Amino acid sequence: MEKTYQPSAIETHWYETWESNGYFAPSGEGEPYCIMIPPPNVTGSLHMGHGFQESIMDALIRYHRMKGRNTLWQVGTDHAGIATQMVVERLLDADGKSRHDLGREKFIEKVWEWKEESGGNITRQLRRLGASPDWSRERFTMDEGLSKAVQEAFVRLHDDGLIYRGKRLVNWDPKLHTAISDLEVISEEKKGHLWHFRYPLADGSGHLTVATTRPETMLGDTAVAVHPDDERYQHLIGKNIKLPLTDREIPVIADDYVEMEFGTGCVKITPAHDFNDYEMGQRHQLPMINIFNDDAEINTNAPEKYQGMDRFVARKQVVADLEELGLLEKIDDHNLKVPYGDRSGVVIEPYLTNQWYVKTQPLADEAIKSVEQGDINFVPKQYENMYFSWMRDIQDWCISRQLWWGHRIPAWYDDAGNVYVGRSEQDVREKYSLAAELTLKQDDDVLDTWFSSGLWTFGTLGWPEQNDFLKTFHPSSVLVTGFDIIFFWVARMIMLTLYFKKEVPFHTVYVHGLVRDSHGQKMSKSKGNVLDPIDLIDGIDLETLVEKRTSGMQVPQLKTKIEKMTRKDFPEGIAAYGTDALRYTYYSLASTGRDINFDVGRIEGFRNFCNKLWNASNYVLMNTENEDCGQDGSQNFQLSLADRWIISRLQEAEKAVSEGMNTYRLDLASQALYDFIWKDYCDWYLELTKPVLWDDNASADIKKGTRRTLIRVLETILRLAHPMMPYITEEIWQRVKPLAAAEGDSIMLAPYPVADESKIDTQACADIEWVKGFIIGVRNIRGEMNIAPSKQLSVMLKNGEENDKRCSSEYSHFLKKLAQLDEVRWLNEGEKEPLSATALVGDLEILVPMAGLIDKDAEIARLKKESEKLEKETSRLQGKLGNAKFVDNAPAEVVEKEKTKLADAQNALGKIAEQIQKISEI
């Protein structure tokens, strides 16, 4: 093995080996286990959130694969309608062209070209993470198979009466010229104004005052509403308003939607441009006057003066004109929520258009039931409430988008505007018995990307065709996803899957948190705090990082700020930590669904952990290669105390890690493994093998037992760790396996360790605790007394019980080596005890003679510190045990435990007091 751990030297090599050998594909044997990847955006690149999510999935997949399950990790990408179309349009724009210059067909060709070029980016990055999906089954939502599923789903839903077309208010993006769903609208609090306008009554008897945040929409007002109980306006109900700036008259109506206390209590009603007004318009059969075009400019329904004006220009103009007419009463400051398109960033306009909808209520009812009944479980559980509350208040889903990139809606129109839905134009003609000469034109719109993603779990497996894969792997086992996508995707997947497959898409939804920066800030390009997982793996120097974070920044101040922050946070750039360390960091932070603040300090710690494992393995190999470690199956070996103890601890570690994996507590699993490897195996066990292996007098059998245990425990550790740190474990395992009599071509196909309760050796554990207590006692004296670690000491023992006598004699070789002692002996009967520093192990007193070694005051100070601690402890326990209520009410074993603690503490305290006395007397 290389002397030092260098992740870059091993990672790509092993990945290529695994992939080219087809190890990622399902084995075809065992109980199926399946995870469907939440398809990343094909235009995208890997961010920390992906890294986190994919690492979790890979750990679960590798774990279950090693446990012998027939494991499928279905991989693929999403065509991301709007995002992808925008990227390609931007490219065209650089050449001064628009998609309309190219025309639909040519444009789509361009998109495909671009996808071929850049679409591999994210899958390449996935590979760098060590992800082990079945690449041979990679799918793309625009592929033929998925497209067929989408078409089939649309036609069936339509024929079943669950898809309809209607003219309604939608969220319109005036920049992208498409409808978007509620979920794609981000509302942000903005400072705005509340304009108060006087609307004159038509009969000349005066006016009323309305308040609005959107003056320009008054051009489309078709009523003014007041509350039916509002005494101020009773007399106005039923009268007409002469709508200023127009030649229209509109009625004053009564509706209890109006809040009397807000504004003036009079609301202008614009049914074509506001969701609430739309509903009120429906209730009162008000006309709807659309005053905008697709660009949100004033159209010809408005007075000529305003036609062609942008909405914000029109706003100013309307206000100015009303002011000139003396109708502007006042302008108040007002905070309001403004809807923005999450892709385009422009203000979204409620806009009347023809769109396709899915009737969601019947689907939602089933979807709710499946979670209520426990057919689907959320982890953590509280996300079920979020899911229910959304599902119970669900709106029909607008699924048409006015884009070119996506699944084109399988609907055709004749010249009279009749709609026919079918699998193709031919199919439509047959299905509806249409004359051959009737001209049909396909709908121009495409489907919402989430419509296709909703079919992901079964569409990727070949549906609507029935095949073995679909039968074997659907429903999938677990969906790993972020909570931000529960509505977008999870909910819709559940609805559509239940409808088409009559079964759930997955049994468990494991919801993880968001990855934030170390200060808890959301990572975003504009904040300049994004970390690229690949940079954490490969490292990046400061200048490149600054350049990367600030490139394309338009605002110079922002650029300066980001640069400053980056230089402060990463003065040395970022070191190359390797994939295994990055993955381990993710796991360590993956607790109960809460957000994680990613701190580079953590990853450094885990890089060190990898290094530790590497060096420990190096030690083990040095001592086992070309040696008899029982790899031939021979039984002539003997286990030392340390061997029996580490084997015992290994069982507990195996149990803890598996429990963590099974309950989606990867943080607990990784912690248990970390502690076992570093604290038990490296800190203690490896040290305890040295007195055996380096002892010329030790028997061949016991040396063999130690070597055998060294190598076999290491081999097990590697398998235990493999799902979390795939590369380093494979690299080492290949060297270790022959010595441990393990078989197989790759660790990823080796069996996962299972705890064997019968190997838990409580006696060995108790004895090791004794040995550790002894050693730590001596080390403590050394540390606090400033005795050089290299200085060999002679210690004497007194006051011990039988067990202390046994342990001190059986394990003296361990004590001598690890505590650097050249002699350990019991005080003889009647022998005068030399002045000593003392350590206690239960009743046993360890005496370290002070002559020439120890500063008297230092020893007194040390003992006093110890005795203060014990005094606090005793008084606490005495208080507790002196309380009759505690003694009477607490379970006997709890009381007993406290009593023992008190006795031990008092005993120790007495001995220390005695010692302080002795030393002080000199």
Add this chain to the structure above:
RNA sequence: AGGACCAUAGCUCAGUUGGUUAGAGCGCUACCUUGACAUGGUAGAGGUCCCCGGUUCAAAUCCGGGUGGUCCUACCA
């Protein structure tokens, strides 16, 4: 406005059905290049478990109220 989640060491986080001397990593202090490892070892320091009540023999843990933070949902034009 309603709801969810969170608040534990300087920082990032664990802490199970109430009973631990409240833990880890990083950082900090002292000592140490001893034959796997200085990406290391040994020994330490460091906590009003956000605040106030309550339940209980016993609360970081359960309940109520507050404060602060994050997020979601719905919004009054």
